[in-house]
Amino acid sequence: MSRTTIADVAREAGVTKATVSHAMSGKRPISDDTRAKVLAAAERLNWVPSQSARSLATQTANAIAVVLARDPEVIANDSFFPAFIAGVESVLAETETALILQVVPDRAAEERTYRALSHGRADGALLLDLRTDDWRVPLLEELGLPAVLVGAYEQPTRFSCVRTDDAEPVREIIAHLRAQGHERIAHVSGPLEYVHSRVRADAYTDAVGTDALLREGDFTAASGRARTAELLELADRPTAVLYSNDTMAIAGLSYARSNGLSIPRDLAIAGFDDDHLSAHLSPALTSVSSGPAARGRAAARLLQADILGSDPRTEVVDCNVVHFRESTSTTTSSQSTTTSSQSTSTSTGTSTSTESTTR
Amino acid sequence: MSRTTIADVAREAGVTKATVSHAMSGKRPISDDTRAKVLAAAERLNWVPSQSARSLATQTANAIAVVLARDPEVIANDSFFPAFIAGVESVLAETETALILQVVPDRAAEERTYRALSHGRADGALLLDLRTDDWRVPLLEELGLPAVLVGAYEQPTRFSCVRTDDAEPVREIIAHLRAQGHERIAHVSGPLEYVHSRVRADAYTDAVGTDALLREGDFTAASGRARTAELLELADRPTAVLYSNDTMAIAGLSYARSNGLSIPRDLAIAGFDDDHLSAHLSPALTSVSSGPAARGRAAARLLQADILGSDPRTEVVDCNVVHFRESTSTTTSSQSTTTSSQSTSTSTGTSTSTESTTR
DNA sequence: GTGAAAGCGCTAACAG
DNA sequence: CTGTTAGCGCTTTCAC
Numbered sequence: 001m002s003r004t005t006i007a008d009v010a011r012e013a014g015v016t017k018a019t020v021s022h023a024m025s026g027k028r029p030i031s032d033d034t035r036a037k038v039l040a041a042a043e044r045l046n047w048v049p050s051q052s053a054r055s056l057a058t059q060t061a062n063a064i065a066v067v068l069a070r071d072p073e074v075i076a077n078d079s080f081f082p083a084f085i086a087g088v089e090s091v092l093a094e095t096e097t098a099l100i101l102q103v104v105p106d107r108a109a110e111e112r113t114y115r116a117l118s119h120g121r122a123d124g125a126l127l128l129d130l131r132t133d134d135w136r137v138p139l140l141e142e143l144g145l146p147a148v149l150v151g152a153y154e155q156p157t158r159f160s161c162v163r164t165d166d167a168e169p170v171r172e173i174i175a176h177l178r179a180q181g182h183e184r185i186a187h188v189s190g191p192l193e194y195v196h197s198r199v200r201a202d203a204y205t206d207a208v209g210t211d212a213l214l215r216e217g218d219f220t221a222a223s224g225r226a227r228t229a230e231l232l233e234l235a236d237r238p239t240a241v242l243y244s245n246d247t248m249a250i251a252g253l254s255y256a257r258s259n260g261l262s263i264p265r266d267l268a269i270a271g272f273d274d275d276h277l278s279a280h281l282s283p284a285l286t287s288v289s290s291g292p293a294a295r296g297r298a299a300a301r302l303l304q305a306d307i308l309g310s311d312p313r314t315e316v317v318d319c320n321v322v323h324f325r326e327s328t329s330t331t332t333s334s335q336s337t338t339t340s341s342q343s344t345s346t347s348t349g350t351s352t353s354t355e356s357t358t359r
Numbered sequence: 360m361s362r363t364t365i366a367d368v369a370r371e372a373g374v375t376k377a378t379v380s381h382a383m384s385g386k387r388p389i390s391d392d393t394r395a396k397v398l399a400a401a402e403r404l405n406w407v408p409s410q411s412a413r414s415l416a417t418q419t420a421n422a423i424a425v426v427l428a429r430d431p432e433v434i435a436n437d438s439f440f441p442a443f444i445a446g447v448e449s450v451l452a453e454t455e456t457a458l459i460l461q462v463v464p465d466r467a468a469e470e471r472t473y474r475a476l477s478h479g480r481a482d483g484a485l486l487l488d489l490r491t492d493d494w495r496v497p498l499l500e501e502l503g504l505p506a507v508l509v510g511a512y513e514q515p516t517r518f519s520c521v522r523t524d525d526a527e528p529v530r531e532i533i534a535h536l537r538a539q540g541h542e543r544i545a546h547v548s549g550p551l552e553y554v555h556s557r558v559r560a561d562a563y564t565d566a567v568g569t570d571a572l573l574r575e576g577d578f579t580a581a582s583g584r585a586r587t588a589e590l591l592e593l594a595d596r597p598t599a600v601l602y603s604n605d606t607m608a609i610a611g612l613s614y615a616r617s618n619g620l621s622i623p624r625d626l627a628i629a630g631f632d633d634d635h636l637s638a639h640l641s642p643a644l645t646s647v648s649s650g651p652a653a654r655g656r657a658a659a660r661l662l663q664a665d666i667l668g669s670d671p672r673t674e675v676v677d678c679n680v681v682h683f684r685e686s687t688s689t690t691t692s693s694q695s696t697t698t699s700s701q702s703t704s705t706s707t708g709t710s711t712s713t714e715s716t717t718r
Numbered sequence: 719g720t721g722a723a724a725g726c727g728c729t730a731a732c733a734g
Numbered sequence: 735c736t737g738t739t740a741g742c743g744c745t746t747t748c749a750c
Binding site: 003046048049050051052053055056061063065068072073074075076077078081082083085086087089090092093096098099100101102103104105109112113115116118119120121246247250253254275276277278280281282283292293 | 362405407408409410411412414415420422424427431432433434435436437440441442444445446448449451452455457458459460461462463464468471472474475477478479480605606609612613634635636637639640641642651652
């Protein structure tokens with residue numbers, strides 16, 4: 001059961017370990033003849049180099065990491081995350097790079113995890129759920145661990161970013177609701193410490209002119225329901241609510257309905273992130289498709305480039321598309337205004353502009 | 360930028376590397392005094408042991424792996440996978456164990472990946488999407504890599520299994536449909552090479568007495584639509600269809616509707632895996648909640664036990680619950696027959712029986 | 719073009 | 735209880 005090592009292959013091929021190493025990596029000239037012998041021997045013995053030995057020797061891991069500080073349960077009910085990971089994997093698969101997914105309970109563990117990752121366990125990290133002034137950014141800079149920031153990050157940084165314009169779709173939705181005669185439009189945001197929640201909330205406040213009907217949720221169904229309950233109890237209750245994700249929107253929708261409201265007649269509802277089933281709900285849910293797979297691909301590519309030594313870049317993956325559906329329509333018959341067939345297959349074709357980071 | 364190593368900590372604490380190592384692991388008696396010195400030094404230097412060095416020395420990785428041979432896109436549209444991973448992570452988080460997720464394009468890459476994993480990159484693997492007579496089982500046995508098989512596997516094996524009874528819910532649904540007067544009930548299965556698809560398909564064939572209306576899909580929306588189209592073109596078209604996942608069911612539902620059929624009046628529809636939004640669809644979709652999180656937790660626990668040397672066990676996580684909803688009801692008003700509030704929170708309380716493996 | 723040897727940072731005997 | 739000493743399997747100088 002003792003694993004076969006590079007020494008076994010060397011012996012089998014009648015050369016030294018160094019030669020085997022170089023024959024595999026091509027890092028120095030090798031005669032075709034010996035290379036063939038080495039490859040044959042490796043094949044015969046089913047040898048695969050030990051990643052940990054290689055990591056130790058080279059300080060590279062052939063893996064990138066995503067560290068999640070959120071409750072694992074959120075993974076299950078979030079429409080963004082699985083699709084994002086799918087996009088990431090589609091890029092990593094090309095180079096047989098592994099993705100390390102680690103959920104941590106608290107900040108101490110998170111910091112320890114990043115330190116451990118930087119010691120030969122991962123070549124880089126993808127940072128999700130960014131906060132204004134996120135402590136992870138300086139930490140990773142200090143550790144020298146390459147990273148890509150997914151989402152808007154305002155501070156100067158040497159890292160690449162994958163951004164989208166989340167304010168624009170919010171403005172579009174508010175305008176749409178206004179056009180339908182709505183005057184009291186509420187917003188249930190995600191945790192406002194997250195930049196993307198904040199951007200959406202700010203765009204909302206800007207568009208409606210006040211934050212009186214802004215309520216902070218946490219992306220879970222429970223919070224969607226609770227914040228909706230609060231809003232509906234107001235003397236001057238809103239006639240429309242924009243939620244920062246579909247899970248909260250649907251929880252809110254269910255709650256409103258069970259309280260005798262008809263959607264969209266009594267209450268218009270819009271979500272965000274466009275879950276793959278949202279178009280099939282009743283009423284079909286107006287939502288913003290945020291191109292998670294495209295963003296995952298972009299992030300993985302930027303990270304690989306960074307690891308290979310490229311300069312950091314900010315890539316704006318502008319794949320937000322608002323799908324106006326029945327949940328915000330006064331005329332219940334109409335389906336989406338924008339093309340509704342805009343799904344995974346077409347998202348590769350969305351406009352992707354690139355600009356270099358100036359700072 | 361040279362990383363701080365155990366030698367730095369030893370120097371800082373005025374002891375040797377061995378002492379530091381043991382102070383951290385507790386693998387041999389250490390005086391409280393020196394332990395304190397070591398911990399203080401480690402803290403001061405922000406030292407985290409190099410995982411690759413440790414892996415090399417101990418042949419352990421502090422990580423477990425899931426290798427996926429499917430198209431990354433499936434991850435995004437599958438309701439089982441994210442919830443399963445969430446369950447796995449909730450167990451791994453307790454011990455700060457990492458999850459390695461690797462998507463591979465073909466069998467050669469998959470085999471190479473398992474070999475690489477077994478060389479100190481992962482301590483074990485979770486096997487999903489089992490096939491009858493799956494080649495991975497003997498491979499992992501040969502490699503000596505601990506594993507847990509998720510799903511029914513009929514061959515004798517030394518690995519632990521996490522099983523569920525998928526036949527029973529299929530029988531329940533068929534019986535329910537029969538009771539509503541349906542006589543031509545079709546089934547769109549997943550790829551029949553997968554054991555779980557096969558089990559469901561066999562249960563279906565058994566229950567209806569023929570496989571004339573059995574069609575093989577591949578869990579994608581596209582196949583759900585295509586197989587539904589074929590079924591609806593039959594002279595004697597079915598009046599009910601049971602799909603092997605919700606994604607196919609919803610695609611089928613949409614297709615049938617766009618062809619002028621009313622659901623469930625003209626066509627009853629049932630899915631499998633109970634996506635978190637399925638209860639909110641219109642009509643609400645009858646589906647089988649298969650407790651993915653509970654299965655993920657069970658699998659992770661069994662794998663950790665195996666890694667620590669426990670004997671393999673087969674755990675039957677029987678958390679399948681059929682939610683009868685509008686898509687199969689003649690009386691369109693009624694909601695689920697079974698409690699519909701059976702969600703993540705309650706799934707921990709489902710009956711979980713344990714039996715030891717006899718072979 | 720190939721070989722020999724020195725580590726990468728840790729753990730685990732073996733001494734004391 | 736603590737120090738010394740070999741490795742784990744690979745890469746990478748440095749010689750030849």
